[in-house]
Amino acid sequence: MKNQLTAIPSNWEEYQKVRDALEKARSNAAKVADLNDYARNQALQAQAEENELQRIAEISNVEELSERLRVLHEQSEKLLTEIDEVKARHIRADERSQNLANLLLESEIQLTRARAERTKKQGHFTTQLTAYPVEQLVQLQQVASSGNILNAAQKLLEGVLLENDIAVQKEQLEDKQRVAYNHLLQSFNQEQHLLHEYGPSLDDQDRVLFLYENKSNPAELLQILSDRIEMQKTLLDQKERQLFEDFLLQEIAEAIRTHILEAEEWIQHINGVLRSLPMIGEHYELTWKPPVEYDMTKLGSHLARHYKLLRKPSQTLTAEETETLMGAFRQEIDTVRQKQEEDPGINFMEVLEQIFDYREWFHFDVWVTPIGGQRQRLTDRLAGTRSGAEQLFALYVPLFAALAALYKSAAPGAPRLLALDEAFDKVSVANTQRIMEFLVSQDFQWIMTGPQISGNSEKIPASARYLMIHEKGSP
Structure with missing residues (x-):
């Protein structure tokens, strides 16, 4: 019994080996069967091909097959040649197509130019x-x-x-x-x-x-x-008058506002230049303001009283302010109407220009401030107490300021020319130089005669000086 138990493991190993060998044998048998089937199929296919060859040999011969192959080869060569020719024709056709496309594009460009030129000339013809x-x-x-x-x-x-x-x-x-x-x-x-x-x-x-x-x-x-x-000649009815007055409020008032603001800005600019340019130990300043009272017999005085409203944009006016301006306009137009009834020859447009001439609503004052002294308004009485040089400066400052304002309305690039004979007589060289620097700051060009006139200054960009000698006894 003991011997039998001892032999069980070895017997089991032998059993496993035998079973594996059996499985391999079965697998090999299946592969052999598959190979046998493959060989049989190959044999059958070879037999079929042999039969087919025998059949072809019976109905044809080698010479006919060779002839057929030759003909087919020639046809193939011919087809290849034709294909090459077709390809060449296609390339040439494509090139012609591209050339035609380029010509079409050029023609369209020329057509567009011709149409633009035609439109331009037609417009010019219509304008003429x-x-x-x-x-x-x-x-x-x-x-x-x-x-x-x-x-x-x-x-x-x-x-x-x-x-x-x-x-x-x-x-x-x-x-x-x-x-x-x-x-x-x-x-x-x-x-x-x-x-x-x-x-x-x-x-x-x-x-x-x-x-x-x-x-x-x-x-x-x-x-x-x-x-x-x-x-x-024609009197406007009430509605037309109202429309006309509304136009004045919207258009003319806005233009007056713009000019007043520009004038105030110009005065600030001039005063800025004058503040930085002390002359004969004094500073000059310009003010532009309305009179204390207006002469209501003068044209434009009704409007002038309300110049503060005219400084405001029309869209910001209140209803009361608008009515105030409209009332002033009506008064001015009524005044014009009365003058026309008195004198039918009055030019209506010229009278309107007088009414809206805002420059007549204000006047200039010249203020003088000595260094360390008190600011004073320059009047005829004050001017009479001043020295000759001080009087000349009091004359030159408003004169040059007014001339600068006049030239400001000129076209861009227009000359700003002035001419003075015996300029700045009895004025020191230093003060003469300051005046000329002021003229440069206002873009003036000048022709002057005088014993102390000189253009030698870094602030004067260019100058030409001529010396005239007069001999005694010469005519």
Whole structure:
């Protein structure tokens, strides 16, 4: 029994080995069966191929097959050649397509330019038609305004202009233009003195413009003058008067406000310059203020009393302030109406200009402050107690300030020229130099004569000095 128990492990190991060997044998048997099936299938396929070859051999021969292969090869070569030719044609067609696309793009660009040029010339043509609305051009303008600008141009040229006739027609038109221009220039010169107040001038295209009437052309000036005549002849009804007064409040009052603020700003600027430039031991200051009382018989005095309201933007005025200004406007217009009834020849527009001339509402004062002294208003009485140099400075300061204000309204780049003979006589060299530096600060240019005039200063950018010698006994 003991021996049997001892043999059990070894017997179990042998059993496991036998079972593994059995499994391998079974696996090998399955693989052999698969290989057998594969070999059988290969044999069957080979047999089928052999049968097929025998069948083909029975119905054909090698020479026919070779011939067929040759023909197929030639066809293949031919097809390859045709494919290459088609590819080449495709490339050439693509290049032509690209060239046509580029030509199309250039044509579209040229077309756009031509249309822009056409629009520009049509606009210029329309502008020329409206510049001088004589009877013939008015009719053509009506045709052009309907959109048929080409028809209007053809009517002006009295027919369709052929390409061969362009040069001849152009020369004829230029001759007519020269003749017409000479006539126009003669008329312009003859009538210029009558139109002087409107600023007649010729622009760069030799068209007559009136500078003082917003660069209006003759037709526009004629309309403006006609409107003014009608304004003077026709009495406005109450509603039209009210609208006119409202316009004055919204437009004129705003313009006056702007000018007053600009004037105050200019005075501050001038005083800033004068404060930094002591002359003969004194400082000068300008003030611009209304009088203590207005002369109510003068035009514009009703408005002048309310200048503080005119300094405010119209949209910030209260209803009461608006009514106050409107009442002042009505008083001024009633005054104008009364004057027209007394004198029908009064020019309404000129009277309105007097009413709205805000410069008459204020006056300038010159204040003098000696260094370490008390500020004083310069009056005739005070000026009489001062030295000669002090009196000259009291004259120069307001004079140059007024001249600077006048030049401020000039066009940009306009010269700011002044001329003085025997300038600053009896004034010291140092004070003369200070005055000239003040003139430089205000962008003045000057021509002066005097024994002590000199441009030698770092603050004077450029100067030219001439010495005149007069011999005794010479004429």
